[in-house]
Amino acid sequence: MIKTIxxxxxxxxxxxxxxxxxxxxxxxxxxxxxAPKLWFEQAIDGSSQNTxxxxxxxNKISMITAExxxxxxxxxxxxxxxxxxxxxxxxxxxYLLYWLTVRRRLIYLSCLLLAPAIPVxxxxxxxxxxxxxxxxxxxxxxxxxxxxxFLFKK
Amino acid sequence: xxxNKKLLLFAIVLLAATLRFYKIETNPPGLFWDEASNGYxxxxxxxTGRDEYGKFLPLIFKSYNDYRPPLYIYALVPTIKVFGLNExxxxxxxxxxxxxxVLCTYFIVNLLAKNxxxxxxxxxxxxxxxWHIQFSRGGFExxxxxxxxxxxxxxxxxxxxxxxxxIISSIFFALALNTYQGAKIWTPLFLIALIFWYRNELxxxxxxxxxxxxxxxxxxxxxxxxxxxxxxxxxxxxxFNESKYPLNDFVNSYLSYxxxxxxxxxxxxxxxHSVTGMGQLYVFEIPLIVLGLLYLVSKxxxxxxxxxxxxxxxxxxxxxxTPNPHALRAITFIPMxxxxxxxxxxxxxxxASKTKVKIILTAALFLIGTYNFNTYLHLxxxxxxxxxxxxWQEGYKGALTYVAQNYQNYQKVVISDALLKPYIYTLFYxxxxxxxxxxxxxxxxxFAHFNFFQGSWDEQVEGKTLFVTSEYQGYPNHILKEVYSxxxxxxxxxSDNQ
Numbered sequence: 281m282i283k284t285i286x287x288x289x290x291x292x293x294x295x296x297x298x299x300x301x302x303x304x305x306x307x308x309x310x311x312x313x314x315a316p317k318l319w320f321e322q323a324i325d326g327s328s329q330n331t332x333x334x335x336x337x338x339n340k341i342s343m344i345t346a347e348x349x350x351x352x353x354x355x356x357x358x359x360x361x362x363x364x365x366x367x368x369x370x371x372x373x374x375y376l377l378y379w380l381t382v383r384r385r386l387i388y389l390s391c392l393l394l395a396p397a398i399p400v401x402x403x404x405x406x407x408x409x410x411x412x413x414x415x416x417x418x419x420x421x422x423x424x425x426x427x428x429x430f431l432f433k434k
Numbered sequence: 435x436x437x438n439k440k441l442l443l444f445a446i447v448l449l450a451a452t453l454r455f456y457k458i459e460t461n462p463p464g465l466f467w468d469e470a471s472n473g474y475x476x477x478x479x480x481x482t483g484r485d486e487y488g489k490f491l492p493l494i495f496k497s498y499n500d501y502r503p504p505l506y507i508y509a510l511v512p513t514i515k516v517f518g519l520n521e522x523x524x525x526x527x528x529x530x531x532x533x534x535x536v537l538c539t540y541f542i543v544n545l546l547a548k549n550x551x552x553x554x555x556x557x558x559x560x561x562x563x564x565w566h567i568q569f570s571r572g573g574f575e576x577x578x579x580x581x582x583x584x585x586x587x588x589x590x591x592x593x594x595x596x597x598x599x600x601i602i603s604s605i606f607f608a609l610a611l612n613t614y615q616g617a618k619i620w621t622p623l624f625l626i627a628l629i630f631w632y633r634n635e636l637x638x639x640x641x642x643x644x645x646x647x648x649x650x651x652x653x654x655x656x657x658x659x660x661x662x663x664x665x666x667x668x669x670x671x672x673x674f675n676e677s678k679y680p681l682n683d684f685v686n687s688y689l690s691y692x693x694x695x696x697x698x699x700x701x702x703x704x705x706x707h708s709v710t711g712m713g714q715l716y717v718f719e720i721p722l723i724v725l726g727l728l729y730l731v732s733k734x735x736x737x738x739x740x741x742x743x744x745x746x747x748x749x750x751x752x753x754x755x756t757p758n759p760h761a762l763r764a765i766t767f768i769p770m771x772x773x774x775x776x777x778x779x780x781x782x783x784x785x786a787s788k789t790k791v792k793i794i795l796t797a798a799l800f801l802i803g804t805y806n807f808n809t810y811l812h813l814x815x816x817x818x819x820x821x822x823x824x825x826w827q828e829g830y831k832g833a834l835t836y837v838a839q840n841y842q843n844y845q846k847v848v849i850s851d852a853l854l855k856p857y858i859y860t861l862f863y864x865x866x867x868x869x870x871x872x873x874x875x876x877x878x879x880x881f882a883h884f885n886f887f888q889g890s891w892d893e894q895v896e897g898k899t900l901f902v903t904s905e906y907q908g909y910p911n912h913i914l915k916e917v918y919s920x921x922x923x924x925x926x927x928x929s930d931n932q
Contacts (some may be wrong), residue, residue, distance in 0.1 A: 281730055325817075337808075349698075351846075357692075358690075358693065361689075362685060362686060378728075
């Protein structure tokens with residue numbers, strides 16, 4: 281009974297939590313950042329350095345991967361979990377990740393880890409905002425699931 | 435220990451030393467004002483036994499608008515005696531203790547995990563850690579604190595079999611407490627965790643705890659006797675200063691230290707704390723750290739529980755200050771990540787059953803790791819001096835070296851305040867006699883015939899005057915020298931009114 285009340289109360293807090301960062305961060309913004317970044321890094325290396333060496337360290341593949349990774353990690357970070365679902369929700373999501381890993385539920389784990397890629401695949405500001413909102417509600421649901429697992433089925 | 439393992443450890447320590455000492459006097463480019471202040475105060479202690487304000491052998495040093503713990507400054511006295519007042523001497527203790535930290539980590543992990551391979555891996559990960567190298571190459575007090583904490587912890591672990599070593603362990607913790615501002619929070623937290631998890635042994639040897647406790651209390655006296663001054667810095671950077679939702683801000687700050695972007699992608703935004711283009715750790719460490727964490731959580735030994743506690747409390751001193759995340763204030767995190775990566779690597783090597791898969795994954799990790807490490811070295815040695823010169827006040831050395839050679843020819847020397855704190859750099863690079871400076875140290879706008887100004891140069895003219903102005907300021911027509919930074923930007927212009 282106490283566990284059920286606790287679950288309902290905390291789930292309500294998780295779902296009711298509002299206010300998160302809608303800023304656009306996707307393949308489009310990653311591509312925009314690429315050219316100036318590449319120019320900047322190559323300018324520092326200078327023309328005296330062998331081109332192959334410059335391309336080894338500063339190339340489009342590694343830079344765009346870093347930019348896309350930045351967008352991905354923005355949505356798979358404890359701070360984002362906290363923004364979406366509060367402290368209990370953050371704990372619940374992390375607990376869910378841990379539970380899926382040790383129980384080797386790899387398909388569910390893969391889905392959870394792929395979810396932050398959804399906003400990354402958006403193509404403009406409105407779709408970015410929509411996908412972030414979708415992700416936020418998905419996380420809220422997962423937080424509730426994680427909380428349920430913690431309380432009822434360790 | 436077999437000879438080849440000794441050789442491996444020696445090679446790792448040599449690698450750590452090379453990465454920390456190589457071109458330390460020129461990279462980081464320039465001297466940050468805290469380094470200059472520490473260096474000059476150490477020089478003043480060496481020459482007169484007093485700090486820049488004339489206080490005899492202080493237990494707490496006044497510096498700009500706050501008061502700092504004394505140990506790093508006293509550690510600089512012998513290095514300045516031997517090497518002179520320069521960048522190398524100011525950074526030497528940090529680099530040396532950064533190397534010692536790698537050795538300590540090896541022995542600590544060997545004692546905790548009882549596995550030589552994990553210990554060697556932890557040592558090599560720390561030796562090449564960008565986060566640790568960054569702070570070992572600057573005159574950062576926090577780095578000395580971190581090494582002293584590791585030494586204290588290592589000797590504590592040894593004291594579990596030889597209890598009399600508790601006294602030596604407490605000495606190192608006491609020294610750490612007087613090394614860095616953050617130690618005032620971190621040292622008590624760490625000791626509480628240590629006492630909690632090792633309480634059975636400590637209760638068994640309780641009669642031997644009197645002396646260590648006394649040592650720690652004595653070490654805390656400089657802080658307690660100067661309580662208000664000791665916490666000026668802490669109060670000024672506290673997140674609770676003007677926060678409407680302090681708990682919310684604290685949790686956000688705390689969680690930022692676990693952010694993958696901070697750890698693996700972007701790092702700390704403060705220029706002195708990381709290179710641009712990568713995080714505080716290497717990308718190849720991601721799967722290793724995750725595996726290491728899973729290992730820590732799943733194997734419920736006392737050592738693992740203590741390490742997990744360390745992992746969770748490490749960001750607390752940093753999280754109660756701003757800005758966040760702050761790589762320097764979270765320096766106590768660094769050995770943990772090296773340990774986690776080592777645990778993860780060992781765990782992977784044990785558990786991956788199919789040899790072919792193991793070989794392919796190991797090869798892939800090795801290749802990515804080599805690429806990461808190479809890229810870091812390129813970014814640090816090629817890019818960092820050019821990008822981050824302003825963060826290290828690059829330009830002062832070039833300008834003030836010229837001033838040092840020529841100021842006797844002028845009635846007055848006027849130096850721009852544009853790069854901030856010009857007085858300490860003037861004292862440092864001119865090796866100005868501390869005995870002469872102490873009597874006039876309260877006024878930071880001038881000393882002797884050196885003036886530090888913000889406005890227009892022509893208001894400063896007094897007979898034959900030498901001017902050091904920034905690129906954006908007006909200047910007299912007779913230019914003597916232009917000082918450039920590593921990226922080719924002009925920093926200072928030296929001219930006179932002749």
